[in-house]
Amino acid sequence: MDLTKLTITQAREGLKSKEFSATELTRAYLNQIKNRDKEIHAYLTVSKDSALAQAKKVDKKIAAREEIGVLEGVPCAIKDIILVEGVKCTAGSKILENYIAPYDATVIKKLKQAGAVLLGKTNMDEFAMGSSTENSAYGLTRNPHDLERVPGGSSGGSAAAVAAEEAMFALGSDTGGSIRQPASFCGVVGLKPTYGAVSRYGAMAMASSLDQIGPFAKNVEDCKIVFDVIKGKDSKDSTSLDSSKFKVQSSKSQFKIQNLRIGIPKEYFQKGIEEGVEKLVKTAIKKLADAGAKIEEISLPHSEYALACYYILMASEVSANLARYDGIKYGASATANSQLLTANLLDVYLKTRGRYFGAEPRRRIILGTYALSAGYYDAYYLRAQKVRTKILEDFKKAF
Numbered sequence: 001m002d003l004t005k006l007t008i009t010q011a012r013e014g015l016k017s018k019e020f021s022a023t024e025l026t027r028a029y030l031n032q033i034k035n036r037d038k039e040i041h042a043y044l045t046v047s048k049d050s051a052l053a054q055a056k057k058v059d060k061k062i063a064a065r066e067e068i069g070v071l072e073g074v075p076c077a078i079k080d081i082i083l084v085e086g087v088k089c090t091a092g093s094k095i096l097e098n099y100i101a102p103y104d105a106t107v108i109k110k111l112k113q114a115g116a117v118l119l120g121k122t123n124m125d126e127f128a129m130g131s132s133t134e135n136s137a138y139g140l141t142r143n144p145h146d147l148e149r150v151p152g153g154s155s156g157g158s159a160a161a162v163a164a165e166e167a168m169f170a171l172g173s174d175t176g177g178s179i180r181q182p183a184s185f186c187g188v189v190g191l192k193p194t195y196g197a198v199s200r201y202g203a204m205a206m207a208s209s210l211d212q213i214g215p216f217a218k219n220v221e222d223c224k225i226v227f228d229v230i231k232g233k234d235s236k237d238s239t240s241l242d243s244s245k246f247k248v249q250s251s252k253s254q255f256k257i258q259n260l261r262i263g264i265p266k267e268y269f270q271k272g273i274e275e276g277v278e279k280l281v282k283t284a285i286k287k288l289a290d291a292g293a294k295i296e297e298i299s300l301p302h303s304e305y306a307l308a309c310y311y312i313l314m315a316s317e318v319s320a321n322l323a324r325y326d327g328i329k330y331g332a333s334a335t336a337n338s339q340l341l342t343a344n345l346l347d348v349y350l351k352t353r354g355r356y357f358g359a360e361p362r363r364r365i366i367l368g369t370y371a372l373s374a375g376y377y378d379a380y381y382l383r384a385q386k387v388r389t390k391i392l393e394d395f396k397k398a399f
Contacts, residue, residue: 003028004165008074008222011168015062015073022058022073026051026117029075033119033166041141042151042161044080045088046120051075054117061115070225072115077167079158080121081128082213083202084108091204092126092136092154095331095356105202106237107171107213107230114229119167122157127322128178128206129360130154137358143186152182155216159186162216169217169226173203175210176310183216189223190216196241198227199234207317208239210310258292263398265300300394305387312371312384319368322361327352 003025006014014020030048037043058073078084081091083101085108090096104112111118125135133141133156141156143149144164151160155172159182162170172179174192183190191214198213205211215226232243264285269278289295327333327348334340334351342348357365371380 004032004168006168007218008070008168008225011074012068012070012072015058015068018062022055022062022117023052025073026055026075026119029119029166029168032164036144036164037166039142039147040144040160040164040166041139042122042144042157042164042166043077043120044090044092044123044138044157047084047087047118050087051117051119054112054115058115058117069114071111071229073117074115074168075117075119076111076226077119077122077158077161077170078108079124079155079170079172081124081173081204081206082108082171083204084118084121087121089121089204090138091128092124092138093356093358093361094137095325095352097137097332097356099331101202103202105213106199106234108202110230110232111171116229122155122161122170122172124157125154125178125360126358127204127318127361128154128173128175128211129318129364131177131181133157133160133182135358135360145187150185152185154178154182155190156182156185158216159183159188159190162186162188162218169215169222171213171226171230172216173206173211173213175207175212176314179214179216188216188218189220190214191223191227193227193231194241196239197231197243199230199232199237199240201234201236201240205317205321207314208321209317210314256292257288260288260293261296262288262293263296263298265303265398266297267300267303298398300391300398302387302390302394306391309384309387309391311367312380313388315364315368316371316381316384317368318361318364319372322357322365325353325357332356 015022033046061068080089083089083105085101085104087101089099089101123133123136123141125133126137131153132150133153141151141160143151144160155178158170158172161167163186179190179192193212193214195212200211203213215223217223234240325331334342334348340351342351
């Protein structure tokens with residue numbers, strides 16, 4: 001039996017019936033990483049010893065005939081922007097090359113409490129800025145289905161790990177498509193939860209009003225299982241919401257698609273959409289209609305401004321959030337580099353950030369700082385916030 005082919009549900013049943021042990025399941029994934037990841041480069045850090053220790057704990061519970069949870073003994077991967085206590089967390093950047101996480105993110109605490117086995121940390125575009133995982137300071141990740149293609153990004157390492165069967169599921173983060181797009185590129189299921197559904201505490205911030213943590217998995221059922229574990233209110237994240245607001249239909253319940261009304265925004269099918277993607281989306285719409293769903297064309301008139309609005313707001317929040325990487329509190333510092341001569345505090349700031357940030361973070365910091373500057377705040381940032389409100393009103397009207 002190839003244990004890396006199993007779904008979460010199948011793995012749990014196999015562990016309960018003692019067809020295999022959690023240690024055997026974990027070793028199967030570690031061997032897959034050893035055999036395939038040299039060419040894919042999905043992982044930045046592999047936590048072999050701690051993963052096997054976690055698996056042995058699950059095996060002891062099974063041997064003692066204790067009930068195991070739905071994720072106990074299930075091997076997973078974590079995007080390297082989410083803190084795991086005692087494990088290096090680089091966010092794909094040289095400025096955090098030797099940073100060791102001092103605590104667990106809330107989602108990691110929940111996964112550990114659920115008994116999941118953490119295999120390691122996955123590659124990503126630097127500080128989640130990119131859509132190809134080519135912007136990592138530690139080398140690009142390749143698409144497991146075609147090594148000459150990208151896996152998408154910024155959570156490309158997590159998507160590639162699941163697609164290459166180097167993890168049963170993985171966590172990523174999504175600000176402007178960083179779960180959804182690599183899931184599509186790699187042929188796995190990715191979920192970008194509603195903002196606030198999952199705590200962001202312990203995830204390095206890119207754009208705080210947009211960031212959200214979510215799962216990658218082999219199928220929709222597995223994605224739901226992981227989401228149910230990580231969702232919920234967190235006192236350490238004031239933007240998080242009570243999990244009762246996010247009730248997901250049970251796979252065992254009888255869902256009637258005939259009761260579903262699906263809106264298709266006409267603005268989404270205009271010049272620029274890739275022909276193959278448009279064909280697949282329209283095929284899916286037809287299948288839903290044939291199954292009995294009611295399809296309605298709707299209008300989201302302000303959607304044409306969404307991308308411009310996003311780039312102003314995202315860059316502005318990046319400028320604020322990345323200000324903390326200054327060479328003083330933590331991370332790389334010009335003061336520790338004999339080649340970077342620093343005469344004063346300003347030198348430390350400028351030379352640290354100029355040397356250790358990659359081109360993409362520097363570009364977005366500059367754009368965001370410009371949009372937030374006194375002379376242009378009203379013209380750019382404030383106007384983008386007003387457009388964002390108009391886009392939100394379009395959706396409220398549609399529903």
